[in-house]
Amino acid sequence: MSALDDLKAELAKLRDEAKVRVHLGTMEARQEWEEIEAKWNHFVSQAGLHKSGEDIKSALRSLGDELRLAYQRLKNAL
Structure with a gap:
């Protein structure tokens, strides 16, 4: 499993x-x-596009990090 797959699984759980x-x-x-x-x-x-280039991987990681923080903030607020 790739790091991006791990991030996606973590985000799905937080979601x-x-x-x-x-x-x-x-x-x-x-x-x-x-x-x-x-x-x-x-x-x-x-x-699914993460295989097409390093720029997309970087952007997805940034978006994933943003999502992680948002889900955690929302979870903690409730």
């Missing part, structure tokens, strides 16, 4: 945990969830 908490949370949390979901969808759609 699932945050989704449960958002469902029980506030409207503000739901709005943040919608923003994070848009980034998640972009990440997933681009993840």
